[in-house]
Each structure stands twice: as C-alpha cells, then as structure tokens.
Amino acid sequence: MRDAEEADELDQLVRQYVTPGRRYLKLGGSLLRMSGPERAEFARSLGEDAGKISDAGLGVLLGGSWRERKTAAWLIAVAGRTEFRERLGELLLASEGPYAGRAYCVALAGFGTAADAGLLVAYLDRYLGRPDLPYDQPAALGALLLLDARLRSDRAARFLTPDGLWERWLDGMPGTDLGSPAHQRDFIEQLCDFAAESGRGIST
Structure with a gap:
C-alpha cells in the first residue's frame, strides 16, 4: 500500500510541477531563446511553483527520473533552498x-558559496579523468569558473593548465565543439540569472 501511495504522490507532483507546458524540456538553453513576454510568463510561473512546493515534495521529485530531478533542481535554484546543497552534490x-546534471550545476552556482565550489x-x-563518460563536465567547469569570479578564488585554475585535466578530457573527444571555458561560464551565468529573475517574487 505504501508503494502505491508514494507512486500516487509522485504522479501528482509530476502533473503539478514537471509536465505542465512541457516545462522540464524548457529548463535549460531553451530559456535563453524565449521572447520577452514568454520569458516573463515562464519566470513568473516557475517562481510561483518554486515558492509553493514543499521540501518534502522536492525530495520526492529528486528520487524520480531525470525529468523530475531536473525540474526539482531548478525549483531549488529559483527558491535558493540551500538545504538541498549536499543532496544535489551527491546526485x-x-x-x-x-x-539533470546541468540543473544541479546551476543550483550550486546560484547558491554561491565555497561549499558549492567544493562539490x-x-x-x-x-569525471575529467573519464573522457569515455561525457556527462556534465562543461557545465560543472562553467559553474566553478562563475563561482571563482564571484568568490575571488581560483579553484578552476588547476583544471585549465596546459595539458591539464580539461584539455586531456577534450582530447578524448575529437570533433566535439564544446566552446571555451569562458563560454561555458557565460552560459551558466545566464541560466543563473534566469533562476534569480524567477525567484524575485518569492517571499522569504
């Protein structure tokens, strides 16, 4: 019975927060291509839901599939719920x-502390030592560079030395154009700015 209740709860949360307007597909680069009115409405709706969903509900979504986890991470980023820092780092x-990994990086970058940089x-x-696993290395590096800029630190420097981990990781994927580290930083910054914009109306 408990499993059925949990499945029902997840299904309700998905219908309320994840799938309306295919939200989960728009959370990412698509946000930056929205028109002004569309962007404003999407940000308003996202902020409203980020302020409304409970911590328990976010926990349930983080236990779901990539759609649920990605959406939950964005709602966490928008609401600035730093109590989920360690959970996002684990995921x-x-x-x-x-x-979902890029969404975790956006949330951690948005939290903006040395603890987030450490994660x-x-x-x-x-994962930079695993060119066979092209996961979220660019997003993580971009997020770290953004935190370095904001915290006046240089944690990313050792990854970017000549023949360092980043360069060797790229060498393991010939023909793949991921842009420069600066491009990755700017991209994550734009997503963080959207999250901050969406969260401005949330009561604290």
Missing part, C-alpha cells in the same frame, strides 16, 4: 542518469 557526483571540484576531479 551530481553519482551521475546516475542523463539531462563542483569533487565532480571535476572524478
């Missing part, structure tokens, strides 16, 4: 599924 490091460093230490 990023585990990399159990596709498509990104742990991910890069593990």
Whole structure:
C-alpha cells in the first residue's frame, strides 16, 4: 500500500510541477531563446511553483527520473533552498542518469558559496579523468569558473593548465565543439540569472 501511495504522490507532483507546458524540456538553453513576454510568463510561473512546493515534495521529485530531478533542481535554484546543497552534490557526483546534471550545476552556482565550489571540484576531479563518460563536465567547469569570479578564488585554475585535466578530457573527444571555458561560464551565468529573475517574487 505504501508503494502505491508514494507512486500516487509522485504522479501528482509530476502533473503539478514537471509536465505542465512541457516545462522540464524548457529548463535549460531553451530559456535563453524565449521572447520577452514568454520569458516573463515562464519566470513568473516557475517562481510561483518554486515558492509553493514543499521540501518534502522536492525530495520526492529528486528520487524520480531525470525529468523530475531536473525540474526539482531548478525549483531549488529559483527558491535558493540551500538545504538541498549536499543532496544535489551527491546526485551530481553519482551521475546516475542523463539531462539533470546541468540543473544541479546551476543550483550550486546560484547558491554561491565555497561549499558549492567544493562539490563542483569533487565532480571535476572524478569525471575529467573519464573522457569515455561525457556527462556534465562543461557545465560543472562553467559553474566553478562563475563561482571563482564571484568568490575571488581560483579553484578552476588547476583544471585549465596546459595539458591539464580539461584539455586531456577534450582530447578524448575529437570533433566535439564544446566552446571555451569562458563560454561555458557565460552560459551558466545566464541560466543563473534566469533562476534569480524567477525567484524575485518569492517571499522569504
């Protein structure tokens, strides 16, 4: 009976927060291509839901598939719910599924502390040595560079030395154009700005 109740709860949360307007597909680069009115309405709706969903509901979504996890991470980012920092770091490091990792990076970058930078460093230490696993390394590096700029730190520097981990990781994927590290930083910054814009109306 408990399993059925949990499935019903997840289904209700998905219908309320994940699938309306195919939200889960728009959370990412698509946001940056929206027109002004569309962007404003999407940000308003996202902020409203980020303020409304409970911590328990977010926990349930984080236990779901990539659609639920991606949406939950964005709602967490918009509402600035730093109590989920460690959980997002664990999910990023585990990399159990596709498509959600960038959302974890956006949330961590938006939280903006040295603790968040440490979680990104742990991910890069593990996965930049694995060119056979092209997961969310660009997003994590971009998020770390953004945090470095905001915190006046240089945690990303050791990954970017000549023949360093980033360069060697790229060498393992010939023909793949991921843009420069600066491009990755700017992209994550734009997504963080959208999250901040969406969260401005949330009561604290």
